[in-house]
Amino acid sequence: MRKHVYRIRKLYNQPIGRTLPYDETDFRSAYLLAYFPYYIEPLCHVLEAANLSDSLFATGTLKAAFFGGGPCPEALGLAAYLRKRVPRLTRVEATVFDRQQGWDTIQQELVPSMLASYKSGDTKFDLNSRSCDVIECLARQCTCGVADMDIIIAQNFLTEVYPNRNRAIETFERLIRRSSCRYLVFVDNMYEQVKDLMNDLSCHLFEKGLTTTMPIAATRSILPNFRLPQVMQQHLFIGGDWLRPKYKVHFHHMVLEIAR
Secondary structure: OHHHHHHHHHHHHOOOOOOOOOOOHHHHHHHHHHOHHHHOHHHHHHHHHHOOOHHHHOOOEEEEEEEOOOOOOHHHHHHHHHHHHOOOOOEEEEEEEOOOHHHHHHHHHHHHHHHOOOOOOOOEEEEEEEOOOHHHHHHOOOOOOHHHOOEEEEEOOHHHHHHHHHHHHHHHHHHHHHOOOOEEEEEEEOOHHHHHHHHHHHHHHHHOOOEOOOOOOEEEEEOOOOOOOHHHHHHOOOOOOOOOOOOOEEEEEEEEEEOO
16 A cells, blocks of 8 residues: 555545545555544544533534544544543534545444444434535535535535635535524645635634634644554554654544524
């Protein structure tokens, strides 16, 4: 897998404006090795700092969407956050919206098999998948359920939609107007263009009266609570350009509370 991990890390060094080959099995496999474990924790840290309202959990069921979730490590991060915040929450109904169907096995088998290590034992966590283009769904008022969520999490999603900034901003405005969503949560890799897009989105939505405040995007670095397996240290992450283990995870983040 060295050549595939080398390739994916090199592409992610400057991904803005590129179409990444998620349809390739080797590319998805390299993603799991190079990034999946490190993308579990950021969401948990972001939500812990966000001070979400107790009323979000009042019904006992939380409906969550992951935009462009791919293999969806952030589902595990959400489960870990909820275990601390509302350990007696009855149910999570989560849906991954991603156009690439090649991640189905990961979403339906790997992530559910890992959830028991992250979630509260009192919480039933359902993870469903929809191969939707959420931008098109909102444009034509699709009944896929995207408008019925309590919280929408876009992790490493803005990088994908950045090439058409105006359409991305319009899509989130349309989403808020057509949905019951309470919070939009953004977590993204540390690309300055994406941070600028977060701030533009925050300003636009606040000026439209759709959010309660106008936060600015913040940046954080964490030491992941993940021990790299010895076999990967010996045979995969052997040093040199693009084949070094990750010791820190750097990301931009922002949480928008919708005015309801």
